[in-house]
Amino acid sequence: MNVPAQSEEQMDPEYKMSSENLDFYYGDFKALHDVSMVFKPREVTALIGPSGCGKSTFLRCLNRMNDLIPISRVDGRITLDGDDIYAPAVDVVMLRRKVGMVFQKPNPFPKSIFDNVAYGLWVNGIKDKAFVQERVEESLKQAAIWDEVKDRLQDTALGLSGGQQQRLCIARALAVKPEVVLMDEPASALDPIATQKIEELIHQLKETYTIIIVTHNMQQAARVSDVTAFFYIGKLVEVGDTDTIFTRPGKKQTEDYITGRFG
Numbered sequence: 435m436n437v438p439a440q441s442e443e444q445m446d447p448e449y450k451m452s453s454e455n456l457d458f459y460y461g462d463f464k465a466l467h468d469v470s471m472v473f474k475p476r477e478v479t480a481l482i483g484p485s486g487c488g489k490s491t492f493l494r495c496l497n498r499m500n501d502l503i504p505i506s507r508v509d510g511r512i513t514l515d516g517d518d519i520y521a522p523a524v525d526v527v528m529l530r531r532k533v534g535m536v537f538q539k540p541n542p543f544p545k546s547i548f549d550n551v552a553y554g555l556w557v558n559g560i561k562d563k564a565f566v567q568e569r570v571e572e573s574l575k576q577a578a579i580w581d582e583v584k585d586r587l588q589d590t591a592l593g594l595s596g597g598q599q600q601r602l603c604i605a606r607a608l609a610v611k612p613e614v615v616l617m618d619e620p621a622s623a624l625d626p627i628a629t630q631k632i633e634e635l636i637h638q639l640k641e642t643y644t645i646i647i648v649t650h651n652m653q654q655a656a657r658v659s660d661v662t663a664f665f666y667i668g669k670l671v672e673v674g675d676t677d678t679i680f681t682r683p684g685k686k687q688t689e690d691y692i693t694g695r696f697g
């Protein structure tokens with residue numbers, strides 16, 4: 435897939451993020467090969483593919499979460515609003531504020547519900563109590579969990595159900611007003627009802643955010659995403675409109691995967 439050169443892309447507000455000829459290594463092992471794709475604002479992109487194909491690795495490259503792995507190395511470029519996120523001058527804390535992340539297992543801190551959501555604001559130096567309170571409420575409402583927790587904000591977050599904890603973690607990610615939200619199998623640890631709530635939430639959130647989600651669940655990818663990217667052994671095999679990928683995939687590998695013939 436051809437990705438426009440930087441100058442052209444910077445002028446084109448159509449792209450929120452792009453990956454250009456991205457290679458990624460864990461030591462000597464090359465986990466991603468020449469991955470190029472773009473992410474449009476207010477669209478949901480699903481990353482699918484068999485276990486170990488590099489979906490999570492790619493997702494983590496998008497907010498430099500892989501920087502935490504000392505043996506890792508990146509070649510190529512990833513841009514946010516046209517700027518290279520791996521450029522030396524980039525403030526990684528600021529980048530992760532703009533490109534937030536929700537993990538597979540809900541991971542609330544052993545603190546109150548309120549503190550969990552306020553945490554990111556405090557870390558970013560925001561101390562104004564009224565502002566923090568307002569933002570916590572707004573984020574909990576956006577994450578569709580306010581009604582369930584509004585009367586127990588000082589209770590421990592660990593007392594919430596798994597599905598509630600995941601929506602709390604989404605509220606925590608939203609509190610710092612990210613522009614892009616990365617989700618790594620956000621519903622895989624949840625029951626069908628909690629999963630449905632997360633999917634409904636993704637639908638609402640895409641009005642504001644650019645969302646990139648890793649999922650093993652084909653029906654989920656088909657339900658929640660506008661664009662689907664199929665990865666296989668570290669390579670991006672095919673990316674396109676979700677309806678097309680699921681009904682008329684261009685590559686046999688994609689077809690075999692979505693029809694359950696392998697993976």
Ligand SMILES: Nc1ncnc2c1ncn2[C@@H]1O[C@H](COP(=O)(O)OP(=O)(O)OP(=O)(O)O)[C@@H](O)[C@H]1O
Nearest residue numbers: 460463465483484485486487488489490491492503
């Ligand atoms: N920290 C690491 N160190 C070394 N190799 C790793 C590390 N993390 C992942 N890998 C390897 O990189 C490849 C891609 O892994 P990744 O977790 O990105 O795949 P995935 O498609 O997300 O898989 P799954 O669907 O099972 O989560 C795999 O071969 C994996 O073993």
